[in-house]
Amino acid sequence: MFLQQLINGLTVGAIYALIALGYTMVYGILEFINFAHGEVYMLGAYLGIIALGLLTQWGVTGWTLAPLLVIVFAMVWAAAWGGTIETVAYRPLRAAPRLSPLISALGVSIFLQNFVMLTQGARDQVFRRELLFSSDFNACGLSLASCTVSYTQLLIIGTALALMTGLTLFINRTKLGRAMRATAQDQRMARLCGVNVDGIIRLTFVIGSALGAAAGVLVALYYGVVNFHIGYVAGLKAFIAAVAGGIGSIPGAMLGGLLLGLAESFGAGYLSSQYKDVYAFVILIVVLLVRPQGILGNKRDKV
Amino acid sequence: MSRDLKYLIWPLWIAVLVWPFTRLRGALIVLVAAAACSALLFAFKLWKPKIALSAMPRLAGFSGRTKTGLLIALVLFSLALPFALNKYFLDVVVTAGIYVVLALGLNLIVGLAGLLVLGYIAFYAVGAYSYAILSTHFHLNFFWALPVGAALALLAGLLLGLPTLRLRGDYLAIVTLGFGEITRIVLNNWDGLTGGPNGIMHVGRPALGGLNLGTPAHLYYLVLAVITLAAWFTSRLNRSRLGRALVAMREDETAARACGIDTTRLKILAFCLSAAIAGMMGVVFAAKMTFVSPESFTFWESVMVLCMVVLGGMASVPGVILGALALIVLPEAFRGLQHYRMLVFGTAMIAMMIFRPQGLWPSKRRKMEMDEAGASL
Numbered sequence: 001m002f003l004q005q006l007i008n009g010l011t012v013g014a015i016y017a018l019i020a021l022g023y024t025m026v027y028g029i030l031e032f033i034n035f036a037h038g039e040v041y042m043l044g045a046y047l048g049i050i051a052l053g054l055l056t057q058w059g060v061t062g063w064t065l066a067p068l069l070v071i072v073f074a075m076v077w078a079a080a081w082g083g084t085i086e087t088v089a090y091r092p093l094r095a096a097p098r099l100s101p102l103i104s105a106l107g108v109s110i111f112l113q114n115f116v117m118l119t120q121g122a123r124d125q126v127f128r129r130e131l132l133f134s135s136d137f138n139a140c141g142l143s144l145a146s147c148t149v150s151y152t153q154l155l156i157i158g159t160a161l162a163l164m165t166g167l168t169l170f171i172n173r174t175k176l177g178r179a180m181r182a183t184a185q186d187q188r189m190a191r192l193c194g195v196n197v198d199g200i201i202r203l204t205f206v207i208g209s210a211l212g213a214a215a216g217v218l219v220a221l222y223y224g225v226v227n228f229h230i231g232y233v234a235g236l237k238a239f240i241a242a243v244a245g246g247i248g249s250i251p252g253a254m255l256g257g258l259l260l261g262l263a264e265s266f267g268a269g270y271l272s273s274q275y276k277d278v279y280a281f282v283i284l285i286v287v288l289l290v291r292p293q294g295i296l297g298n299k300r301d302k303v
Numbered sequence: 304m305s306r307d308l309k310y311l312i313w314p315l316w317i318a319v320l321v322w323p324f325t326r327l328r329g330a331l332i333v334l335v336a337a338a339a340c341s342a343l344l345f346a347f348k349l350w351k352p353k354i355a356l357s358a359m360p361r362l363a364g365f366s367g368r369t370k371t372g373l374l375i376a377l378v379l380f381s382l383a384l385p386f387a388l389n390k391y392f393l394d395v396v397v398t399a400g401i402y403v404v405l406a407l408g409l410n411l412i413v414g415l416a417g418l419l420v421l422g423y424i425a426f427y428a429v430g431a432y433s434y435a436i437l438s439t440h441f442h443l444n445f446f447w448a449l450p451v452g453a454a455l456a457l458l459a460g461l462l463l464g465l466p467t468l469r470l471r472g473d474y475l476a477i478v479t480l481g482f483g484e485i486t487r488i489v490l491n492n493w494d495g496l497t498g499g500p501n502g503i504m505h506v507g508r509p510a511l512g513g514l515n516l517g518t519p520a521h522l523y524y525l526v527l528a529v530i531t532l533a534a535w536f537t538s539r540l541n542r543s544r545l546g547r548a549l550v551a552m553r554e555d556e557t558a559a560r561a562c563g564i565d566t567t568r569l570k571i572l573a574f575c576l577s578a579a580i581a582g583m584m585g586v587v588f589a590a591k592m593t594f595v596s597p598e599s600f601t602f603w604e605s606v607m608v609l610c611m612v613v614l615g616g617m618a619s620v621p622g623v624i625l626g627a628l629a630l631i632v633l634p635e636a637f638r639g640l641q642h643y644r645m646l647v648f649g650t651a652m653i654a655m656m657i658f659r660p661q662g663l664w665p666s667k668r669r670k671m672e673m674d675e676a677g678a679s680l
Contacts (some may be wrong), residue, residue: 013634033473050323073323080320092657100478100656103613107652113646119324232602236480243477274492280466281481288474289466 004147005269006262011153011222013261014160018215019238020245020253021167022208028248029185029204030094036085036108037212038235040078044213045115045226047074049127061131070132071159071217075210082209083202090205091198109231116228124227127220136184156218163214164254167207171250180204184248220232240284246297255295259283310345314338322395330420381527385520393519394528397591399631400526401584406611407533407620408580414607414618415546415667416573417553418468419476421605422483426456428490428579428600430585432497435595438507445509448586457575463575468567475528476602481603502596506589522591529587533580538620541666549573550618616657616662625664 019041025289026034047220051073055061089108093101129152142149171177182190183200191197219234220226245256260280267279287294314337322330328576385393395607409423430452437443467478490497497503508517515516516525540546552566560566589595607630615626637644 031473032478047323061609077320077323084316084320089653089657093660096656098473098662099413099613099617102419103610104653104656106610107649107656109649110645110652111649115321116324118643118646119321119329139641198422237486239477241483275488278485278488280486284481285467285478288470288478292470292474 001146001223001269003170005265007147007149007153009262009265011033011156011261012265013245014157015215015218015222015257016234016238016241016260017254017257018160018163018211018218019234020241020257021250022212022252023243024238024242024247024253025180025204027242028250029180029187029201030090030101032090032098033092033105033239034205034208035102035235036089036112036210038231038233038238039109039112040082040209040231040232041212041216041219041229041234041238042116042226042283043081043112044074044078044209045127045220045230045286046120046125046216046228047077047213048217048220049226052131053129056128056154065174071214074213074217078213078216079113079206079210082205084195084204084213085209086205091201113228113231120228122228126225127224129221129224152166152221155224159214159218163211167211168250170207176203237277237280240280243286244283244294246294249294249296249298252294252296259295270273307345310341314341339382343376348456358630381580382605383619385523388430390519393523394633397519397526397636398520399590399628400530401591402608402611402631403530403624403627404526404533405581405608406583406615406623407530407537408577408584409608410612410618410620410623411537411540411549411580412573412577413612414623415541415549415553417549418574419473420479420574420577421476421602421609422479422481422486423577423581423608424600424602424604425479425483425486426459426581427585427588427604428486428597429456429459430582431589431595431599432490432503432585433582434586434589435503435506436496439503439505439590442507445507445590446511448590449583452586453579453583456585457579460575460578461571464571464578468570468574480602480605483600483602487597487600487602490600497597500597502598506593506595507591508593517590517593522587528589529583534620534624541618541620545572549654610652614652614662619662619664619666622662622664622666626662629663 019037022037023034026032026037048070051070052061054073055063055066055069060066085108089104090101093104133151142154171180179190179195179200180203182193182195183197187197190200192194215234216226219230238257241256241260242253244259245252245254245257247253262281263279263283264276268276314334317337318334321333325333333404363644371680380668384396388396388558405423407426409420413417413419432442433452433455434445434448437448443451463479463482468477470478491500493499500510509521510516516522548564548569551562552569554564554565588599592599608627611626611630612623613626614630615624616622637647
């Protein structure tokens with residue numbers, strides 16, 4: 001029981017962590033809650049289903065690389081959406097009062113939800129994972145003591161870990177990553193040093209959206225069904241994960257996501273599954289009261 | 304010339320973006336539509352017409368006599384309205400009226416005090432459920448429930464406000480959002496008291512003595528009276544010492560504190576007042592619907608009320624009223640367009656923030672601030 005909950009929590013937590021990265025990166029640079037990020041994650045889940053449909057049409061689902069194609073397709077398209085959203089809805093509002101971009105983000109959110117509902121239908125959409133993997137892939141797995149880790153769960157945790165490692169390397173080791181860190185620290189100074197700040201901000205949205213879309217595909221793979229309002233709750237929880245870990249901090253978002261996933265899994269297992277959605281908010285309120293800068297956040301950001 | 308190329312690239316880019324969702328045919332339709340818009344914008348740019356969007360008619364600033372005349376006309380119009388509308392539209396107008404008061408209440412805290420609250424609808428829910436429970440179990444009269452609902456919501460505001468109001472803007476927004484969600488989830492799961500997802504039915508309509516006041520027309524006049532009161536109250540508050548203190552706090556908290564304003568007390572005061580107004584309207588809502596369920600108190604309701612305040616013009620009483628009416632009545636008027644109206648609505652929110660961030664009818668004070676900010680940039 002305990003181990004099983006741990007595994008389930010880690011799986012969901014890895015997905016939260018991927019979404020939380022998008023929030024924390026944008027907040028780190030613009031100090032702005034991108035409320036539409038949850039919808040981009042939802043777009044990602046749908047893009048995964050669409051990609052799978054296209055592969056079926058071409059008859060290449062049995063191909064070994066097919067799962068990779070699905071996730072890459074979703075990430076690329078969602079990244080394009082993310083960059084476009086930034087240019088259209090947020091860039092003109094950089095100098096505006098704090099509330100303006102927030103309202104604009106809510107507008108984007110409403111737009112995306114209804115766009116997906118109109119084009120894809122209001123009903124649940126099925127992600128036919130059996131097309132990608134053999135039927136026992138999801139049912140079977142490794143047996144550890146009294147619990148089983150399904151291959152799907154392993155795949156999800158593995159993919160999430162790979163993406164997070166890639167992001168960490170990108171931010172810490174590459175020139176663009178350094179420019180991104182500089183922009184987060186001090187926009188004006190970064191600009192003076194020759195950093196293309198607008199380009200970096202767009203890049204932040206692009207990367208964040210790609211990670212969110214990956215999370216969307218993984219969720220579709222895990223649960224098998226998606227609908228057009230999954231973005232709201234997941235986005236909210238991921239944001240809470242980002243705040244709990246310390247908003248603006250990338251390892252913080254990862255840690256926060258995992259912790260939130262575990263808390264939910266154990267809460268649902270040992271306390272009450274009805275109130276599953278409440279635990280996240282309880283964690284949020286406790287963190288904000290006890291350690292407002294988050295677990296790994298620095299004091300710079302005064303609350 | 305290369306800058307003009309974007310007018311060509313944008314439609315193509317948008318078509319590529321929507322292609323996975325709409326497939327080829329839909330993408331082509333989008334391409335044609337986007338190209339038409341782009342061509343229009345290009346033509347606009349070439350001829351540079353004098354009407355800039357940001358310089359739309361300034362609504363405020365009538366002379367004293369026209370103002371009185373307009374006010375009288377408005378009063379007569381609103382008194383006569385129930386005779387001109389059928390039951391359905393009267394119902395829409397009453398709903399709009401409830402939202403007007405909610406928006407005025409939220410305006411106290413968002414517009415005046417500058418604190419972003421995203422769970423405002425929770426207080427509305429507290430009011431609605433307290434009347435629903437008291438009415439079905441104890442047959443409490445509607446008019447007694449009004450202060451009770453307001454008091455309970457105020458208490459909830461106090462409970463939430465005391466620990467959280469020291470948080471900065473965005474964090475406060477998220478905590479209040481969480482509070483709103485928790486409230487909804489509790490309502491959804493506490494079957495014994497709230498009836499769970501089924502809600503509570505047969506809530507009493509307003510009645511005075513033996514007189515039933517539950518018809519749409521009665522409700523209309525009731526709501527109209529509450530709006531008048533709330534509008535009068537908030538515009539008085541705007542110009543009072545308290546209102547000025549709130550605005551000072553919104554503009555610069557540190558400076559306000561240095562001037563001797565007790566900001567914590569002030570925040571809690573604004574928060575509780577605004578919660579009480581929401582609680583009272585919750586009672587009205589429950590009496591109007593004779594039914595409450597958690598579905599009526601989702602996050603989107605909070606967002607709608609917030610949009611009314613911001614789109615109408617923060618801290619401006621006529622602006623907020625206009626915003627609330629626009630957001631309730633317009634989607635209702637375009638019901639024939641079905642889901643497209645929400646698509647248009649989302650786009651309109653973005654466009655509004657970009658082209659007219661001060662709102663439809665900005666308050667004089669705020670307009671001056673914004674113009675000043677624009678000049679200094």
